[in-house]
Amino acid sequence: MRGHSALYRIRLASRKDAAAVLDLYAPYVTSTTVSFEVEPPSVDEYADRIQSALDRYTFLVLERMDNEDEEGLGTAGEAAPAGADIVGFASYGPFGHRVAYQWSAEISIYLKQGLTGNGLGAHLLDALEKIMASAGITNSESCICSENTGSIEFHRRHGYRTCAEFTDCASKFGRWLGIQWLEKHLAPHPANPQPPHAPAPQDCERILAAVNARLASKS
Template identity: 50%
Template sequence: MPYYIRTATPADAAGALAVYAPYVTETTVSFELEPPTVEEYAARIAHKLACATFLVVTDGVDGAVVGFAYNGEFRERPAYDWASEISIYLAPGHQGHGLGSELLRVLEELMRAQGVVMSEACITSSNAASIEFHAKHGYMLCGEHHACGFKLGSWLDVTWMEKQLAEPFTPPAPRRRVPAEETARILAAANERLRAR
């Protein structure tokens, strides 16, 4: 059965958290030190859906959540509205199947529809696979912060990468919510690509 990408709902919190929690407890990919509760993660999903995008990928149309991607605020000041930070997480057994690339493609299409100009990625500098993944998809190195995090006994650097998604017109159009029919069209095209693989 093919993978399936859809918009998340707060009811997906437990499934998304099952993917995310090991990254918190066992790796330096996430800078959180303790996993959030299911209730806290449901609130995070709801917040992202109110202002941006939260996607899940499932193992089949009605299957378990095996990964997710979202975009959200880059910074809280309103002048940053046209930049958006992204995150993608996949369960280890579902990596290497092109799901990250497809999630990123859909996420970027939806971000363009929102009016986002710059996509920003904050990556632990030791995560060479993520840096390589983003570079493969057109993200450029734009900076590094040194020893700005401490986790699992190590001081950690972070690498910032970014990709321009649209022309920065002056003045910019206000950010917008993507109409349901436009989201449905983008997701349908993605799922057709997944079925055709």
């Protein structure tokens, strides 16, 4: 029997993925406190979010494929092949809007509900962090609802530590909620750092190829 990993690949997203990614994300908005949005964005709005991330940062999708779709799947921003379903995504963007923050970035990672706990999130996070480091990002920051203990523990297992906690700072579903900020250092902090840059296509290709090879090896 084949393992789960041979059926999954990570690639760069494109605007065409907006509807599929939104189908995955919307239940987290409408039914959970994982996202602090209270209304799902439209497909067009989400397409703009994806494009904005791709222009300066990155946006990755995790696909689950039928067996016949496994061979030849690219890693760049192409639409999902027939028979492929987007079951996860990860992105990063600005941590703060002042110039001095530019070496830190806030991350976001989601898996389709019911798909956590099998190692797929670890591969997705690894790909995202390596792309961030290749672009000159030194600090990865994650803001998580305090009651989302599964996500907090996931990040801690992968090297993050809680740096700040805020109590009763948001309200959703008639309840006051707290948040935790978790941080991981991805690279050294030189005395005179060069400004970060958009990820180079060749770096993304190399990193995603290596991560996908590890996924495939788990079959």
